[in-house]
Amino acid sequence: MNPRVKPTWTADDSARLYGIRDWGAGYFDLNAQGEVAVKVAFPTGGVTVSLMDIVSGIAQRGHAMPVLLRIENLLDAQIALLNDAFRRAIAEAGYRGEYRGVFPIKVNQQAQVIEEIVHFGARYRHGLEAGSKAELVLALAALGEGDLLICNGYKDREFIDLGLWAQKLGIRCFFVIESPSELPVILERSRALGIKPLIGARVKVSAKVGGLWTETSGDRSSFGLSTTQLIAVLDTLKQEEMLDCLQLLHCHLGSQIPDIQDIRAGVLEACRYYADLIREGAPLGTLDLGGGLAVDYVGSRANDVHSRNYTLDEYCADIVEVVMSTLDPQGIAHPQLVTESGRATVAYSSLLLFNILDVTHFEAVDLPTSPPDGGHELVRNLFRVRDDLATTDLQESYNDALYWRDEIRELFKRGQISLRERSLGENLFLAVAQSIAGRLDTLARVPAGLQGLAESLADIYYGNFSVFQSLPDTWAIGQIFPVMPIHRHLEPPRRQVIISDLTCDCDGKLDNFIDARGERKTLPLHPLNPGEEYLIGVFLMGAYQETLGDLHNLFGDTHVVSVRINQDGSFDVMKEIAGDSIADVLSYVEYQPQALFESLRSSAEAAVRKGTIDIGERQRLLEEYAASLRGYTYFER
Numbered sequence: 148m149n150p151r152v153k154p155t156w157t158a159d160d161s162a163r164l165y166g167i168r169d170w171g172a173g174y175f176d177l178n179a180q181g182e183v184a185v186k187v188a189f190p191t192g193g194v195t196v197s198l199m200d201i202v203s204g205i206a207q208r209g210h211a212m213p214v215l216l217r218i219e220n221l222l223d224a225q226i227a228l229l230n231d232a233f234r235r236a237i238a239e240a241g242y243r244g245e246y247r248g249v250f251p252i253k254v255n256q257q258a259q260v261i262e263e264i265v266h267f268g269a270r271y272r273h274g275l276e277a278g279s280k281a282e283l284v285l286a287l288a289a290l291g292e293g294d295l296l297i298c299n300g301y302k303d304r305e306f307i308d309l310g311l312w313a314q315k316l317g318i319r320c321f322f323v324i325e326s327p328s329e330l331p332v333i334l335e336r337s338r339a340l341g342i343k344p345l346i347g348a349r350v351k352v353s354a355k356v357g358g359l360w361t362e363t364s365g366d367r368s369s370f371g372l373s374t375t376q377l378i379a380v381l382d383t384l385k386q387e388e389m390l391d392c393l394q395l396l397h398c399h400l401g402s403q404i405p406d407i408q409d410i411r412a413g414v415l416e417a418c419r420y421y422a423d424l425i426r427e428g429a430p431l432g433t434l435d436l437g438g439g440l441a442v443d444y445v446g447s448r449a450n451d452v453h454s455r456n457y458t459l460d461e462y463c464a465d466i467v468e469v470v471m472s473t474l475d476p477q478g479i480a481h482p483q484l485v486t487e488s489g490r491a492t493v494a495y496s497s498l499l500l501f502n503i504l505d506v507t508h509f510e511a512v513d514l515p516t517s518p519p520d521g522g523h524e525l526v527r528n529l530f531r532v533r534d535d536l537a538t539t540d541l542q543e544s545y546n547d548a549l550y551w552r553d554e555i556r557e558l559f560k561r562g563q564i565s566l567r568e569r570s571l572g573e574n575l576f577l578a579v580a581q582s583i584a585g586r587l588d589t590l591a592r593v594p595a596g597l598q599g600l601a602e603s604l605a606d607i608y609y610g611n612f613s614v615f616q617s618l619p620d621t622w623a624i625g626q627i628f629p630v631m632p633i634h635r636h637l638e639p640p641r642r643q644v645i646i647s648d649l650t651c652d653c654d655g656k657l658d659n660f661i662d663a664r665g666e667r668k669t670l671p672l673h674p675l676n677p678g679e680e681y682l683i684g685v686f687l688m689g690a691y692q693e694t695l696g697d698l699h700n701l702f703g704d705t706h707v708v709s710v711r712i713n714q715d716g717s718f719d720v721m722k723e724i725a726g727d728s729i730a731d732v733l734s735y736v737e738y739q740p741q742a743l744f745e746s747l748r749s750s751a752e753a754a755v756r757k758g759t760i761d762i763g764e765r766q767r768l769l770e771e772y773a774a775s776l777r778g779y780t781y782f783e784r
């Protein structure tokens with residue numbers, strides 16, 4: 148039981164409990180029916196659509212859970228917010244340079260997402276950042292004349308040739324030098340093709356940033372030039388009389404930077420580099436500050452790894468202010484500002500929806516009121532602990548219950564106690580432990596030995612999804628995403644839960660959740676209603692998750708449905724991409740589905756010969772096998 152639920156429960160109570168109005172950034176809230184709704188702003192006013200209505204539209208189109216839902220309007224809105232915030236900061240400060248955003252493709256490479264970003268970003272001339280040859284190839288097809296393309300990462304000759312041709316097409320394609328070895332190839336290919344390159348230099352700023360990437364920031368960052376390497380690049384360009392090509396300075400402090408002071412310190416250091424390169428004769432003109440703009444996943448607006456202690460407006464204003472205050476005293480013209488915000492651009496627009504398939508409770512069932520006649524002494528001891536609970540110290544009761552339960556387990560191993568007696572003992576232990584957990588709220592101070600008790604008794608809800616496929620960062624780096632049911636918010640969520648996925652892996656679970664008071668180990672959820680789906684949403688997961696996901700246990704890509712919400716409150720399903728079939732995932736790991744079918748066909752044929760199955764059964768088996776090959780990798784009702 149969740150001790151924090153009130154007898155009368157409203158959507159506002161739920162909103163507070165799950166923090167949706169804090170992390171939802173105005174995009175998500177609860178409606179009067181107690182359902183999560185997405186809110187979209189139009190010039191004529193806001194429109195709210197229930198996720199349950201979208202889910203039912205998805206089901207009518209034949210897609211089972213789990214589904215990755217993309218809401219195009221939110222991508223559109225985030226691009227507008229970022230660009231407008233920079234434009235405002237620039238206008239307010241009297242900054243004499245413009246802002247150009249680029250989207251780092253690695254943050255979400257899905258064709259549909261990139262198409263949407265290029266489409267919605269066109270009015271701001273929002274460009275792209277490519278960190279590999281494959282990303283460059285897709286960017287070249289997506290961008291047009293005058294668009295900005297920043298090329299980071301290691302570049303071979305083919306990469307450089309493509310980038311140089313892009314420039315001929317009018318794309319402003321910058322090669323950002325990450326390592327000194329790239330420069331000779333750029334110079335050689337530029338001479339060979341007769342195309343002058345646009346060059347950027349990526350510097351390692353020494354300022355370290357907080358957050359999950361702190362260890363790879365500063366001097367230990369794997370990318371960027373040290374001061375010695377920067378000078379070598381500068382001198383080579385001078386010798387080759389190509390210093391005029393050095394038109395961009397780049398730095399990337401890290402992703403998800405929670406503290407605005409770290410951002411200010413990094414930008415200031417970048418500006419010092421900028422000023423000195425200008426003094427050295429480089430024309431520059433563009434200052435690219437990389438990514439790092441954080442998403443407030445918990446809604447606490449704090450200097451915490453999953454949050455940020457600044458607003459978007461503050462981020463933009465501070466960058467503009469630091470650049471001006473560093474360059475103005477030196478009489479240096481204001482550069483064009485570029486940022487490569489990935490996470491903040493796409494996180495909000497995608498959410499994972501899945502259903503709960505089953506539950507394990509850790510509580511006593513059908514417990515007799517008194518020990519059975521002739522019951523084992525150890526079991527009788529446990530009954531006594533339970534009956535004396537009200538008058539005994541809670542820690543002492545727990546110690547005793549644990550002791551007697553473990554003794555019972557020992558005797559069972561030695562064959563001195565029966566399975567039924569052991570089961571009764573385990574049941575009694577759970578009854579005592581649940582009862583103690585329920586009383587902890589009455590204590591002024593919870594004893595250390597009882598502090599994890601409620602969590603250890605939490606239900607396990609089995610979700611129809613794979614952490615490794617859909618939310619890899621929760622497993623890999625302990626990322627927290629907001630998780631909550633998308634309906635039933637007029638009922639109190641009385642269960643404390645951890646969510647296990649479908650993989651046979653004990654790491655395949657969600658057991659760290661956001662809470663108004665910080666993080667919590669269990670999530671309050673509703674008891675399942677028989678015959679009714681219980682639907683969970685994982686929000687703000689549009690960044691990094693889709694391509695980092697893997698095929699653990701051969702759970703493949705989920706269905707993806709992209710919707711656009713209209714001004715009249717209706718929505719259009721813009722795209723539906725079927726998730727991987729079993730044949731798809733098997734072929735990813737080098738099986739040939741046709742050969743598998745053939746192999747089963749000959750086993751079935753042999754079984755018919757032996758008389759183990761008849762021809763009709765053979766047919767049914769093969770039809771079901773073929774249907775499974777075509778089917779979804781997730782649990783189907």
Ligand SMILES: Cc1ncc(COP(=O)(O)O)c(C=O)c1O
Binds near residue numbers: 276403437487491
């Ligand atoms: C060079 C570069 N630019 C931009 C980004 C995107 O950062 P973020 O998602 O924090 O905006 C990254 C990611 O770490 C990066 O390495």
